[in-house]
Amino acid sequence: MHSELWIEEKFQDFLSLKIKVEKVLFSGKSDFQTVDVVETRGHGKMLLNDGLIMVTERDEFAYHDMIAHVPLFVHPNPKNVLIIGGGDGGTAREVLRHSGVEKCTMVEIDAMVVKACREHIPQTSCEFDNPRLNLLIADGVKFVKETNEKFDVVIIDSTDPIGPAAPLFGPEFYQDVFNCMADDGVVVSQGESSWYAMDIQQSLLHVLNSVFPQCFLYNFSNLTYPGGLWSFTFASKKYHPLQDFNRSRVHNSGLEFDYYNCAVHKAAFSLPNFARKGLEGLIANG
Template sequence: MTDTAKNQLELWAEEHHQDILQLRYRIRRTLFSEESEFQRIDIVETAGYGRMLFNDSIAMISERDEFIYHEMIAHPAMFVHPGVRRALVIGGGDGGTVRELLRHPTVEHVRLVEIDPMVLRGCREHIPQTAAALDDPRVEVTVGDGVAFVAETEERYDLVIVDSTDPIGPATPLFGKTFYANVANVLNDDGIVVSQAESCFYELDRQRSMMEILSTTFGRARIYNYVNLTYPGGLWSFTFASRAALCPLGDLSPSRIADSGLEFRYYSPEIHRAAFVLPQFQNDALQRWIGPD
């Protein structure tokens, strides 16, 4: 090792999870670091994960693996619903979920409701890989509270995606009964709602609560898993519920995925079906609320 290398200062971003786990990412340079009304926002260039967005020191996305999260939050519902034309995304100011929705030719309008304008600005300036989608003419960006939006709007949607942060601070109401009752009201008769649902390793009680709320509100609910390099535990979940009792397995046509001509890096018909096969401990904890296939 040269003297120059020995004397170089190494900078690391640290994420602490539930006071029992620490994740660290080596930083090459800081691109954006500001305190908004809601949270601290940092965008950094890392050694192994490309550019990463942190909200209050919690990793939101990385360029290396964001495609997994965004493909899995968007495409299962898009291929189960007969034809999404209007979609609402709550949160997701990085733009990745919107990007995936826009790949489907049926989509005519996507409204993104993001509470923090600084997230939008930071991602537009420094993570165009995801945020460039926000400038598509089919997209309408609303800066505001998603909870208030679904309570007050008269608009109706085929798909609502709750692309939320962890259930702390302003995101907490996005996991509650009143919120999902209002989501049901903004969905069309065959509408679907998909929500970020944390990790079964660390938030199984939260998943129980979400499944109970969704099954009570919509009559049936499912939960499915995906892997992610930069989230604690590596195995995280989304919930799926539908006003029309659409089934994410029974109403999926694999040929429709093939006929779409879309190419994916993670999602596939096989991954779609496998995602709904839960680890036994998770299945045991949630079976009471899981709808039939």
């Protein structure tokens, strides 16, 4: 007998996504948010924070491929990587596939997210015990302000700019990120939707442009984020995401991907006209 339980994510005040749930695997409330892991009919296991879909087993590779491999194949020799957020573990999993990465520090504020994913979504959390991963349960905003380390690549794997993630979209945070980056460092951030949150994209890109010499936006497609078309921001002290992209490094890595490839890397920075117009003057590729 199938469950009659459905989960409905409401987005703004005019849109929702409804998915059939077979079983609730975990449900809790941390100091920061509600955390749920459910088994769904068509998308496998799913993580929700405050009722918003973060990860599903069926399409998580699209997000994690594009947030990790784009910066790691642009930077010529990334050895020290910092992830802010990313409690499901998928970004760390992809970063650690790069043999040249000597250390990956992951700073996640919510221990409950890590615990729930470790127990119920091994597909993304499978590298939490990797000796090259330094997993810290701490405030990423505080970490980048106080660290003395220098990172080659910084990945901001955050939720929407509400609740504990709100400071991750502000100017003070990105100045601290800039300060803890190597002289040729690259930072990539979860960049919202051009369809539904261009105001947030504009705000984030204003902040990045005030700190970094060049800023870009790139897109990927997925099943479960509102609108399907979603974005990341790319900012760098030195490197251009296309001009400094060496395709041979992808081939020579021997890695196989479910979403990412050289053609997708290049095409992701080719924005549709409505996004180019809306973000005019804010992106170097506009």
